Amino acid sequence: MVFGPKIRAKTEEEIGYLKENCLLVCETLALIASHIKPGITGMDLDEIAEEFIRSKGSVPGFKGLYDFPATLCISPNSAVVHGIPHNQPFSEGDIISIDCGTYKNGFYGDAAYTFAIAPVKPPVEKLLKVTRQALQLGIDMARPGKRVGDIGFAIQNHCERVNRFSIVRQLVGHGIGSKLHEPPEIPNFGKKGRGAKLIPNMTIAIEPMVNMGRKEIKQDPDGWTIYTRDGSPSAHFEHSIVVREEGAELLSDHKIIDESVKNNEFLALI
Template identity: 55%
Template sequence: MVYLKTDEEIELLRESNLLVAKTLGELAKVIKPGVTTLQLDKIAETFIRDHKGVPGFLNYQGFPNTLCTSVNDQVVHGIPNDKPLNDGDIVSIDCGVLLNGFYGDCAYTFEVGQVDEKIRRLLQTTKESLYKGIEQAFEGNRLGDIGHAVQTLCESRGYSVVREMVGHGIGRKLHEPPEVPNYGRKGSGIKLRKGMVIAVEPMINLGKRDIKMWNDNWTISTIDKSISAHYEHTIAIGKNEADILSSFKFVEEVLTLQS
């Protein structure tokens, strides 16, 4: 059952998602070689709680941390640890927040130090594909139109789309129907309606699309050890276009100052 949100609920969802966006902006300030993902996790938890939110992932179905931090060939759901990040790494940071009864969810893949140009192009395409998908997220279109847009762009550039991990509806629960695949046929799937709120999150690999789960029962990585990128926005379906409730603005302001 897909739950349509009222305008008031969408504004509460926007507040939750802006807190996630600001949290990612705080992390952008400190990501560099030598920093550990556990340090990032503590910064995020403190920032969220200081702004009257609750970490959305912490203890969710047993997940042990505030952030999912997925490094290099890890696709999603990496568990923060005390291993320092190295120059040339990438780290996808997925963050969730519960505020005023509603969840926010957003992810960004960060470069650590000087990253290989081939990997930078993967990141660029993955982020671009997120917005291509969002362009299709308006009333009357279908779920498959979003996935088709993501898949078409990424595969046209020689990358592969992870099939098993998908986006999702979001609201009073972190994961609600419908599932939002990053592949699909135009005109397939359920019809999009105003008031639907979904998280669109392409997970795109430099190599093959096949993935495996680690023994920790959380971390997902590529089988061929190829690099994987991940970006996510929470959006509300509108009459003529999507309303992006999360934001990369705070991250990109920091990255622009650093460059």
Template identity: 50%
Template sequence: MIIYKTKEEIELMRAAAQVVSRTLGKVAEAIDVGVTTLELDTIAENYIRSQNAEPGFLGLYDFPNTLCISVNDEVVHGYPRNEPIKDGDIVSVDCGAILDGYYGDHAYTFAVGNVSEEKLRLLKVTKECLEIGIAQTRVGNRLGDIGYHIQKHAEDNGYGVVRELVGHGIGQTMHEEPQIPNYGRRGRGKKIKEGLTIAIEPMINIGTEQIRYLEDNWTIATGDGQASAHFEHDVAVVNGEPDVLSTFKYVEEALAKKDNVS
């Protein structure tokens, strides 16, 4: 059952999503060659708690950390390790937080150091897929329109679209109905209605759409070992239009400041 939200509930969700957005901004300030993903996890947990919020992933389905951090060919659900990030890595950071009983869920894939043009193009197209999916999240469309347009843009650029992992409804629980696949057929699926709140999260691969599960029982990687990217926003339907509750502003500001220093 889809739980449609009131405007008051959506504002509570916006506050939770903004905690996650600011947390990703703190990650952006710290991420660099030689930094471990476990260090980033500690930064994120400390910041979330400083905002009178709780980490949304820690303990969820027994996940052991605050952040899901997936590097290069890892698609999602990688857990932080005491291993340094290398020059040329792309690092997907997925973060959740609970504030006043509502979840925020938000992801960004970072380019660290001297990243290849091939990987940079993947990041660009995946981010565009997210923007295209958000634009379809309006009254008058159906859920299939979101996935169709994401899939089309990715495949038109020669990329694989992960099938087994999808976006989702969000609210007082992390994963609510409906599921939001990154593929589909236009004009199919449930009608998009006022008060819908969803997490849209394209997971796009350079090569095959196939995935594999690593031995740690958490990390999901691409089937062919080529890179994958992941961007995510929380989106509500307000006055018939998409209202993005999370923001990349804090990430972009932090990255721009680092670029200016270097």
């Protein structure tokens, strides 16, 4: 992973730009949620997302970055992250992890959400639910004086020790600002009290990537898409946050995505 300069607290103006971008990301994901149904393709969704982002005076944050070819990372079923949108239609029972980024006013936005086309098997529903819970537990640890390891421990403990799922080791969260990926790395595993110290007004993206089966992954020949090695389903939820004295403040907003999911008869709200 490529990172920018050393860890730096953001100004309120910079945080405002980040929040503007993260809100647009979530509005984009909410729009995408309204279109997901059996028969639609990843390429269809990618086209909708890019048109919407550009209509808001922003540009896709991922497209062209590190030569990634699309606006959205679309990773269905056993794909973990970084999936290139394809023209294979989605079907009932599919889960679809979608990661979106925008870039405007010199700053990025970043968030991800795993959608489920109903009906969803109970073990898969549990995977998504546990991943969302783990994200919140990690966010709860993001306060001044805590360390990156405290976030990772909270996520890992809930996913692996409590619920017997697996945390991907090679893929991590990150700082976010004028670069999409800034220090520090935010692993979804770790030990309490270890790693970089969290400081007020630092901005980070927390994004557990959780496999139903084993933690090992493999890369597709396309050079981007990451799959579980054993073919088991994987879930991915992400929030960008700012560390405040009183705790984490969300820059992204999954509630507007949830509302769109709830209004789509083809999707299961988990």
